[in-house]
Amino acid sequence: MTDSVVSFPAHLRTPGTDTRGSTGRWPTYAVGFALAAGLTVASFALAQGHWLTPASLVAALVVLAIAQMIVHLIFFLHITTAPAQKTNILALLLTLLIISLIVIGSLWIMAQLHTHMVPMDQLMQMQR
Amino acid sequence: MSNVSIATAGERAPARYQPATKLGVTGFGFYVYLLSDAILFSALFATFAVLKTATDGGPTARDLFDLKNVGLETACLLTSSFVCGLAMQAAEARKPRELAVLLGVVFVLGASFLTLEIHEFGGMIAAGAGPDRSAFLSAFFALVGAHGLHITVGLIWIGSLLVHIMTMGFSEAYQRRLFCFSLFWHVLDVVWIAIFTFVYLLGVQP
Numbered sequence: 001m002t003d004s005v006v007s008f009p010a011h012l013r014t015p016g017t018d019t020r021g022s023t024g025r026w027p028t029y030a031v032g033f034a035l036a037a038g039l040t041v042a043s044f045a046l047a048q049g050h051w052l053t054p055a056s057l058v059a060a061l062v063v064l065a066i067a068q069m070i071v072h073l074i075f076f077l078h079i080t081t082a083p084a085q086k087t088n089i090l091a092l093l094l095t096l097l098i099i100s101l102i103v104i105g106s107l108w109i110m111a112q113l114h115t116h117m118v119p120m121d122q123l124m125q126m127q128r
Numbered sequence: 129m130s131n132v133s134i135a136t137a138g139e140r141a142p143a144r145y146q147p148a149t150k151l152g153v154t155g156f157g158f159y160v161y162l163l164s165d166a167i168l169f170s171a172l173f174a175t176f177a178v179l180k181t182a183t184d185g186g187p188t189a190r191d192l193f194d195l196k197n198v199g200l201e202t203a204c205l206l207t208s209s210f211v212c213g214l215a216m217q218a219a220e221a222r223k224p225r226e227l228a229v230l231l232g233v234v235f236v237l238g239a240s241f242l243t244l245e246i247h248e249f250g251g252m253i254a255a256g257a258g259p260d261r262s263a264f265l266s267a268f269f270a271l272v273g274a275h276g277l278h279i280t281v282g283l284i285w286i287g288s289l290l291v292h293i294m295t296m297g298f299s300e301a302y303q304r305r306l307f308c309f310s311l312f313w314h315v316l317d318v319v320w321i322a323i324f325t326f327v328y329l330l331g332v333q334p
Contacts, residue, residue, distance in 0.1 A: 029213035036206055040324075044199055047329040054333060065325035069318050076209055076314040088159065095163040099170040106174035 032075025039068040151304050158308040162315045165278075169319050172271040176327065182263035189264075189331030192257055194248070198328045201244045202320065208237035209317040216310050219303065224293050231293070234313070235286045238279055245276050268327065275323060278316050285309050 043064045046052060052060060073079045079088055118126070148156075180189075215230035249269070252258065259269035289309060292302055 026214060026217055029210055029217075032213075033206070033210040036209075040202055040206060043325060043329055044195065044202075047332070048195060057333065058330060061325050061329055065321050068321050072209075072314060072318045072321070076213060076317070077311065087156065091160055091163055095166055098167050102167065102170050103174045103177070106171075107177055110178045 028075055028078075032071055035071045035075070036068055039064050039071065043068075150300070151307065154304045155307055155311070158311055162311060166315065166319070169271075169274065169322075172267075172274055173322065173326065176267040176271045179263040179267040180331070184262040184264075186262045186265070187255075187257045189268075189327075190334065192252060192255075193328050193332050195328065195332065197244055197248055198324055201241050202324050204237045204241040204244070205317050205320050208234045208241070209314055211237065212310050212313045216306065219298070219306050222298060224297060228290060228293055231286055231290050235283060235290070238283050238286065238313075242276060242279050242283065245272070245279075249273075249276075272323060272327065275316065275319055278312075278319075282309070282313055282316060285312070 043061055046057060046060055046064070073092075079085060079092065081089065211230055211233045215227055215234060218226040218230055249272075252265075257265055259266045286309070289302075289306060292305075296302070
């Protein structure tokens with residue numbers, strides 16, 4: 001009952017099971033932790049400071065959040081573009097497509113409805 | 129015969145045609161579940177984004193959110209994700225005592241996060257800003273509460289992993305459960321990144 005995790009070949013591994021020597025991997029987590037912490041501090045500092053215009057602040061925070069998510073995917077979840085991980089990447093891409101359809105679609109539809117709807121006070125007038 | 133050729137090919141097939149291991153299959157299945165969980169969260173995010181301004185004259189994000197508290201919560205969760213990675217290493221190196229200590233640290237950090245969150249929710253509800261106050265607050269409690277609920281489930285899971293390692297030690301099944309737990313915990317951290325950016329940091333902007 002030894003090394004059930006280490007014994008199978010690289011191309012069969014799912015994210016997080018990349019085991020090139022069990023002691024050789026903690027620096028990966030340390031690098032990921034440092035990067036994520038830096039990006040978090042940057043987000044909080046930008047949000048509380050007054051260095052950027054509102055529009056560029058939104059853009060900056062979104063970029064920082066996406067960057068930190070990518071850091072997490074690479075350093076903590078070990079998702080890479082290696083051919084061995086094709087299935088993982090395809091599943092992730094499909095999920096991203098569905099998520100963007102849900103989020104962008106909802107916002108779009110609701111904004112459309114909002115612009116086309118008769119304001120509530122006028123609606124009350126019409127019902128009288 | 130084609131059957132024969134397949135049979136002989138099986139013996140000498142290149143490694144990539146070999147059946148996947150149980151850990152590989154379980155891990156992938158759990159990974160797909162986590163992706164579907166991400167879709168669930170995206171629906172809650174979309175709801176929140178739509179209802180963000182529907183405060184019904186009640187308190188707004190700017191009145192309610194305390195970024196210092198959010199910063200502390202973020203620090204707890206990020207550190208616990210890192211320690212969870214170290215715990216995976218301890219498990220791979222077959223060091224049960226080290227693993228138990230690291231899982232304990234993950235538990236404490238997760239519990240601290242949850243305490244901070246419950247404290248925040250309690251303060252908001254006491255101040256009359258509960259989920260029944262406005263559509264904005266309903267969406268807020270649904271989204272952040274769903275994440276908190278996931279963290280609670282994660283804490284129960286760590287508890288069972290701790291009991292298991294201390295009483296029965298390592299097994300192949302244990303390795304699979306620990307692996308799935310680490311995926312779960314890291315994904316919750318990724319969801320939290322979206323929450324602190326879109327709900328809190330962008331919410332408090334004028």
